[in-house]
Amino acid sequence: MEREFDAVVMGAGAPGEVCAGRLADGGLGVALVEPNLVGGECSYYACMPSKALLRPGEALAEVKRVPGAAEAVTGELHVQAALDRRDEVIHDLDDSSQLPWLEDRGIELFRGAGTIEGERRVKVGDDVLLARKAVVVATGSDATIPPIDGLSEAEPWDNRQATTSKRVPDSLVVLGGGPVGAEMAQAWRSFGTDIALVEAMERLLPNEEPFAGEQVADSLREHGVDIRTGTKAAAVRAEEGGVTVDLEGGDAVRGQELLVAIGRTARTDGIGLETVGVEVDRWLEVDDQLRVGGSDWLYAVGDVNGRALLTHMGKYQGRIAADHILGKEVAATADRLGSPRVTFTDPEVAAVGRTLAAAQEAGINARAVDVETSATAGASFHGRNAPGTTRIVVDEDSHVIVGATFVGAETADFLHAATIAVIAEVPLNELWHAVPAFPTRSEVWLKLMEAYGL
Numbered sequence: 001m002e003r004e005f006d007a008v009v010m011g012a013g014a015p016g017e018v019c020a021g022r023l024a025d026g027g028l029g030v031a032l033v034e035p036n037l038v039g040g041e042c043s044y045y046a047c048m049p050s051k052a053l054l055r056p057g058e059a060l061a062e063v064k065r066v067p068g069a070a071e072a073v074t075g076e077l078h079v080q081a082a083l084d085r086r087d088e089v090i091h092d093l094d095d096s097s098q099l100p101w102l103e104d105r106g107i108e109l110f111r112g113a114g115t116i117e118g119e120r121r122v123k124v125g126d127d128v129l130l131a132r133k134a135v136v137v138a139t140g141s142d143a144t145i146p147p148i149d150g151l152s153e154a155e156p157w158d159n160r161q162a163t164t165s166k167r168v169p170d171s172l173v174v175l176g177g178g179p180v181g182a183e184m185a186q187a188w189r190s191f192g193t194d195i196a197l198v199e200a201m202e203r204l205l206p207n208e209e210p211f212a213g214e215q216v217a218d219s220l221r222e223h224g225v226d227i228r229t230g231t232k233a234a235a236v237r238a239e240e241g242g243v244t245v246d247l248e249g250g251d252a253v254r255g256q257e258l259l260v261a262i263g264r265t266a267r268t269d270g271i272g273l274e275t276v277g278v279e280v281d282r283w284l285e286v287d288d289q290l291r292v293g294g295s296d297w298l299y300a301v302g303d304v305n306g307r308a309l310l311t312h313m314g315k316y317q318g319r320i321a322a323d324h325i326l327g328k329e330v331a332a333t334a335d336r337l338g339s340p341r342v343t344f345t346d347p348e349v350a351a352v353g354r355t356l357a358a359a360q361e362a363g364i365n366a367r368a369v370d371v372e373t374s375a376t377a378g379a380s381f382h383g384r385n386a387p388g389t390t391r392i393v394v395d396e397d398s399h400v401i402v403g404a405t406f407v408g409a410e411t412a413d414f415l416h417a418a419t420i421a422v423i424a425e426v427p428l429n430e431l432w433h434a435v436p437a438f439p440t441r442s443e444v445w446l447k448l449m450e451a452y453g454l
Helices: 014-025 040-045 047-063 079-089 096-104 159-164 179-190 210-222 311-325 356-361 412-424 441-452
Strands: 002-010 030-034 108-111 114-116 121-124 127-137 141-143 171-175 194-199 226-229 233-239 242-247 252-255 257-260 264-266 298-300 341-343 348-353 366-372 389-395 400-408
Touching: 002 014, 002 114, 014 030, 014 040, 014 096, 014 127, 014 311, 030 121, 030 127, 040 047, 040 159, 047 079, 047 159, 047 179, 127 311, 159 179, 159 257, 171 179, 171 242, 171 252, 179 194, 179 210, 179 341, 194 252, 210 226, 210 348, 210 389, 210 400, 242 257, 298 311, 348 412, 356 366, 356 389, 356 400, 366 441, 389 441, 400 412, 412 441
Parallel strands: 002 030, 002 127, 030 108, 127 298, 171 194, 171 257, 194 226
Antiparallel strands: 114 121, 121 127, 141 264, 233 242, 242 252, 341 348, 348 400, 366 389, 389 400
8 A cells, every 4th residue: 555644753762752742743754663661761771771771780889878878878779670660661562552642633643664756756565655745864883793703693782771681690701891882781780690891992981071071980990890901802612501702812711691782783774765866985974954865855863863862952953854845954063063962870971062082073172171070169078078079161262161070979960061162162251150059969060160271
C-alpha cells in the first residue's frame, strides 16, 4: 500500500522523536518509522540506564562526605534494588508509555525497518511511504567492534548489555576509556565487580582536558579499578568461564565478561541511500540545515551524521531540521562551537566548548584559568573535600570564554551557565557583574573571574 505524508522520519530515537513532534506541532502529517523501541538508544540502552546504575554509588559517596550523615551509613549498596530501579527507569524495555505522545500529535508509527527506494519514498514492510516535503534519516549509531583477532567470537558486551544486564559479573574487562568505558567501570565496580580498564591513549577521557582524565583515573584506582593506559588489545581468547585479552607488550587481563566501548558507527547500511546517489564514508554528511548533500528533501539528524554524538545535540538538530522543513531560516551552529557534555563518573566531568589544546590548534590566542572546584563556601556542604579542577579557556583577543571544564562532585548542573557564556560570547567584563549567590558552589565563577584578574 502507498501512503502519503508531508514528512517521513526514519528512526524514533530522541532526535527522530523530537523532529517528528515539532513537524506535527507545525501542522504537518508525519510518519515515524522504527524497527525497535520508540525512544531509542538513550532511553533504553545508554543515557538513562547508565545513570540509574551510577546514581546509587554516587549518592552513597556524597553522603559519606557529610559529617553527621556519614555516621548513619552502616551497610553496603543493595545491588538488586539498584538493578530493579534501573529496570523501572527503562520500563523493562517496553515502549508503550511513549506511544500516547505520538498519538496526541497525530504521528503515525510504522513498526519496521525503513528503506529509501528513490526520491521521497520509504518502504516499510508492505507499505511505501511517500513524503511530500522531506525524509529525515535519524537511524542513530551502533557500537563499533574493531577487527581484533578473536573479539567477535568472544561475544563481547556493547553498551546495550552493559546497561541492561540483570546479572552482576564477577569480573569485567573494559576496552575503551572514554565516557562509556569510564562510567560503566565505575557503575559495575560499585556493585562489586572486579574491573580492568584498557585505553589505547595515554589517559582516560582523551578528548577532554588532561586533568579531567587524570582525576577520574585517580578515583577509579582508589576504588580498585585496574587501569591500563597507553596499550591496546592485540587478541581476545574466549575461554571457559570468561575471556582473556592479550595486550600489546605481552601482558594480559581476564574477565568473566568483556565490554567494548571504543566508539560508534553510523547506522546507514541497508537503508537505501544508494538509490538516491548518496555515498557514506563514515558518517552521513550534512550542512547546517541538516540537509544531506544540499538536498531539498533529504535530512539527517542525530548520531548518524557524526556531528555530535550526544542525545541533547541530536534533539537540537531535530528541532533545527524540523524548523527548516517548516520554512524557517535556521542553522545548526551550537555543535560547531563545542557541545556541552558530561561524563557522570565521581568526580563528574562537565565540559563545553574547546579544551585549551583544541583552542590553540584552532589558532585562538587562548589562556587557561584554573581554580579548585571545591574552593567555595558552598562546597563545605556539597562535595566537601572532593578533588577536582575547574578551568575556563579564554580567547585573549575577544575576551570571551571559548571552553569550560568542571571536574568535581556533581558538577553537571554547573554546565549550563558556561554553555550560555560560550554560545552567547558573553564578554568577561559582563560576566564579572553576574554575581553568584552565597554560599553556593556557583561561586566557582567568582573564583574564576578573580583568578583571571578582574
